[in-house]
Amino acid sequence: MSLLTVGTVAFDDIETPFGRAERIIGGAATYISLAASYFLSDIRLVSVIGDDFPQELLSDLEARGVNLDGLQRKPGEKSFFWAGKYREDLNIRDTLDTQLNVLANFNPVLPEHYKRSDFLMLGNLTPIVQMRVIEQMERRPQVIALDTMNFWMNTAMEGLRAVLKRVDLLIINDEEARQLSGVYSLVKAAEIIHQMGPKYLVIKKGEHGAFLFQGENIFYAPALPLAEVFDPTGAGDTFAGGFMGYLSKTGDLSFDNMKRAVIYGSAMASFCVERFGMERLMNLSQDEIGERVGRFVELVKFQVE
Amino acid sequence: MSLLTVGTVAFDDIETPFGRAERIIGGAATYISLAASYFLSDIRLVSVIGDDFPQELLSDLEARGVNLDGLQRKPGEKSFFWAGKYREDLNIRDTLDTQLNVLANFNPVLPEHYKRSDFLMLGNLTPIVQMRVIEQMERRPQVIALDTMNFWMNTAMEGLRAVLKRVDLLIINDEEARQLSGVYSLVKAAEIIHQMGPKYLVIKKGEHGAFLFQGENIFYAPALPLAEVFDPTGAGDTFAGGFMGYLSKTGDLSFDNMKRAVIYGSAMASFCVERFGMERLMNLSQDEIGERVGRFVELVKFQVE
Numbered sequence: 001m002s003l004l005t006v007g008t009v010a011f012d013d014i015e016t017p018f019g020r021a022e023r024i025i026g027g028a029a030t031y032i033s034l035a036a037s038y039f040l041s042d043i044r045l046v047s048v049i050g051d052d053f054p055q056e057l058l059s060d061l062e063a064r065g066v067n068l069d070g071l072q073r074k075p076g077e078k079s080f081f082w083a084g085k086y087r088e089d090l091n092i093r094d095t096l097d098t099q100l101n102v103l104a105n106f107n108p109v110l111p112e113h114y115k116r117s118d119f120l121m122l123g124n125l126t127p128i129v130q131m132r133v134i135e136q137m138e139r140r141p142q143v144i145a146l147d148t149m150n151f152w153m154n155t156a157m158e159g160l161r162a163v164l165k166r167v168d169l170l171i172i173n174d175e176e177a178r179q180l181s182g183v184y185s186l187v188k189a190a191e192i193i194h195q196m197g198p199k200y201l202v203i204k205k206g207e208h209g210a211f212l213f214q215g216e217n218i219f220y221a222p223a224l225p226l227a228e229v230f231d232p233t234g235a236g237d238t239f240a241g242g243f244m245g246y247l248s249k250t251g252d253l254s255f256d257n258m259k260r261a262v263i264y265g266s267a268m269a270s271f272c273v274e275r276f277g278m279e280r281l282m283n284l285s286q287d288e289i290g291e292r293v294g295r296f297v298e299l300v301k302f303q304v305e
Numbered sequence: 306m307s308l309l310t311v312g313t314v315a316f317d318d319i320e321t322p323f324g325r326a327e328r329i330i331g332g333a334a335t336y337i338s339l340a341a342s343y344f345l346s347d348i349r350l351v352s353v354i355g356d357d358f359p360q361e362l363l364s365d366l367e368a369r370g371v372n373l374d375g376l377q378r379k380p381g382e383k384s385f386f387w388a389g390k391y392r393e394d395l396n397i398r399d400t401l402d403t404q405l406n407v408l409a410n411f412n413p414v415l416p417e418h419y420k421r422s423d424f425l426m427l428g429n430l431t432p433i434v435q436m437r438v439i440e441q442m443e444r445r446p447q448v449i450a451l452d453t454m455n456f457w458m459n460t461a462m463e464g465l466r467a468v469l470k471r472v473d474l475l476i477i478n479d480e481e482a483r484q485l486s487g488v489y490s491l492v493k494a495a496e497i498i499h500q501m502g503p504k505y506l507v508i509k510k511g512e513h514g515a516f517l518f519q520g521e522n523i524f525y526a527p528a529l530p531l532a533e534v535f536d537p538t539g540a541g542d543t544f545a546g547g548f549m550g551y552l553s554k555t556g557d558l559s560f561d562n563m564k565r566a567v568i569y570g571s572a573m574a575s576f577c578v579e580r581f582g583m584e585r586l587m588n589l590s591q592d593e594i595g596e597r598v599g600r601f602v603e604l605v606k607f608q609v610e
Contacts, residue, residue, distance in 0.1 A: 002590055017489075088487075088489060102543065182321075184393060184394075185531070185532055185533065185534070187530045187531060187532040188531055188532050205484045205513065208510065208513040208514075208525070209513075209514075211530065218530055218604060218607055219605075219607065220530070220604050221607075222514070222525045222527065222606075225491055225492045225516065225523060225525070226490070226492060226494040227440075227490055227493050229490070230489065256607070256608065258610075259606075259607040260607060260608070260609055263607055263609065278560065293609055297521060297609065299525050300524075300525055300526075300527075300605040301563065301564075302524065302526075302561070302564040302565060302567075303565070304387065304565055304598055304602060305565075
């Protein structure tokens, strides 16, 4: 199975209550493909960078099986840059700076061999770019998943509605689900969002875990209670990468398997937050991932008579 | 097994985004004993009311097996009154009015036959009153559980520390756990709180569920995702009543059984929030409770290979 991922490849400045890091590697497509690489060897990446981006990280991704034929390099331009600061409640972050740079005129072009990918993960980007990727696919992927954010709901709702009709799975956070649906109850929000297109819906709640909805079916996975949450940046994309990586590896779209995908996604996200940026995601072992999944099993296990 | 519960019996004015109710019956001891009555027939209640309190509710409690010999009635005085308003995010409420009335000089006096109760649940009250109850016990209960709030941490921390040394189980919410421990991470907070006395700790997170900690053991139970949350008042006390009711009924203090108690407490709380005050808790059937517990089983169930 193959997974195509589309999203930003970027520099981040990050400040948390526990420290700060400048100009570290970030971006949705980076986190997604890195997390997915622990499940799958055929990952393709569509994004754009300037010539300021370090070759080292690109080599690391390629070494992990991520194909970069779809990564555009713009000479003389700068890569996307984001700076943010987290409050003590790590669920809240303030954006300090956003420099679109190469992203301002990003036109995704899929290499020929990307156009029949089995699974597609559309990271958070303007809905027009997400739609252009879908339109270039020669065969419909088994699952098209999409992430988005409040900003697009405020500025590009028409385009977002159009692309939502084309996707199977929407992965957003609780605040975004409430804004998109216009209701506060996440159960009601799920009903409304299902009607917009996605058959499957994941609502991420940060440190409070994640819901998976498919019609009447509801599954809830906690986040692991960690003594140290160092930096939440990329946790949502890492979740999405783990989820889609596991789904692509297994090719099983049953609700029971989707639940497992949520657990694997949550496990990958729990690693992500332990260090700045993607430091912790660079060298995980399958044993570490298996042990982490085992902690989720233990955390929620109970038996009623 | 017998359960002794101590706490307020009160009138509440409640406003939520979905409506308002005036002068309805509330109070920690009321919710706790009502929820526990679905598990246990021997429940004893210590509290105080004025002569403005309706006999009807007292008869209802007695009909459900709650002994009221420890309920003091103060002629010519008024019952405790609380008024609060919930924001759209039902996790936040503002207190509009608090009239202590009979509670101002409450001195709990245990009837003789209360003094050898098997389990003890100390609802949220000033730590001095909680301590006076413990001191009147002739035999140490199998479990002494305690609820408290930020107000006592701000105004009576010394008394609270003293009573915490005497209790086995502390049931508080996440905000209270953070204030009591002085740390943000709930995992670290649990370590610090264990050192203050309680071997067991439940941290309630409202719509996000609840943690149970016992040393290295951690269990997480979600809250049921409900389409309609009408009024959260009393949900925490109802949880405590269901938890202690189940624990008292089974008399089994293993961690596995404590987990079940968390699930039963969560199930009872999920009923509580569906209507104003304790309306929904007055006439539940064992079948309804069993069905609700089954929904918790389904909600978190997954199988990894």
